[in-house]
Amino acid sequence: MRLRAITGFFFVIVMLGSVLLGNVVFTLFYLALSVFCLHEFNGLVKQGTADPNLYTGLLNGIFVFLAFAAQSYFPSKFLLFLLPVLLGSIFIQELYKKSEHPFNNIAYCFLGLLFTITPFTFFHGMAFISGSFNFHIPLSFLLMLWANDTGAYVVGSQLGRVKLFPRHSPKKTWEGFIGGILITAGVAVILSRYYTEYDWKQWVSVGILISTFGTMGDLIESMFKRSINVKDSGGILPGHGGLLDRFDGLLLAAPIVYAYLYFITNA
Structure with a gap:
């Protein structure tokens, strides 16, 4: 538990730094992070039945x-x-x-790009959605994503009774899912007082999208790991697993949130 807490602390510091240190650091950091996630994905796939070319995939991902x-x-x-x-x-x-x-290898190579690189391109695009770099959007996304994970865990562990999707994630409950949405919505209201790019209703809508599709992303990553019979996607984060384990919520939520923000920004 101590190791997990230490890793979590430094993880949060690094993630906040990636957003707050300017546009160049932001771009380079998420380029590197997306490529490492792709590398982790390919390593997992190679444990199964496919053998996608690692270097071709990474170069295309970059x-x-x-x-x-x-x-x-x-x-x-x-x-x-x-x-x-x-x-x-x-x-x-x-x-x-x-x-x-061969087409099994090709399919997994493209799936890796779609599953890991594409979500981070949308997350990167959020910071520039108004035309210039604005750290408020990606920072808010991360804060709400963490709020959802924390809220779902706390409420689920205390009140959880009804399983949400036991086939892929036996610990998740409907109570935790609803608790995560409510806590994320509360964080969204607080953010709306300081980040006025959008009104509170729009921030809450973003929070609900993050909670809903972030949870689905978590379930999809769990389904992927179960399909190749592994517990964690990697060991790069002691006590937390791999990068895909930490960013599973972003993988599906980022494109959805970007689409929502794009349409209300350009409406």
């Missing part, structure tokens, strides 16, 4: 993130036009491998 992140600094479609060419290398590379299931 380029996908940078191609979209670059739009926040100097809008240009040039890098985006290169994406089909580089992504095609995933197919071409399999021609030179001796594999009984």
Whole structure:
């Protein structure tokens, strides 16, 4: 428990620093984080039946993130036009491998990009959604994501009775899920008093989206781990597991929240 608490403390400090130290640090940090998550994903897949090419996947992951992140600094479609060419290398590379299931490898390679790189590109895009870098949005996202995890754990451990999805996550309960939503909504109201980019109703809507789809992301990551029969996605965070274990809530919630904020910002 002590090791978990120490790791959690430094994890929070690093995450806050990644948002508060400016746009360049923000971009480079989440580029590195998304690539490490992809590397962790590929390592897990290799324990199963697929053998996606590690280096092809990582190079494409770096380029996908940078191609979209670059739009926040100097809008240009040039890098985006290169994406089909580089992504095609995933197919071409399999021609030179001796594999009984080449399209299984291709599918998992693309799934890795979709599951790990894409969510972080949307999270990165939140900071620039108004046209210039604004740390309020990603910081608020992280605070509400943590509030949901904490609220769901506290309420679920004290009042939880009805299982939410026992097939994939036997400890999660409906009581915890509802508790997480309510606590996240409360944090959203507090944030609306200091970050006035959106009114309190919009912040609460963001909080509900984070709670709902963050929980689904957690369940999906649990389903993935159970499908390959592993408990933790890795051991890089002592007492907490792997990076995918820590960011499972972001993986599904970030694209949904970005879409919501994009439409209300540009309405």
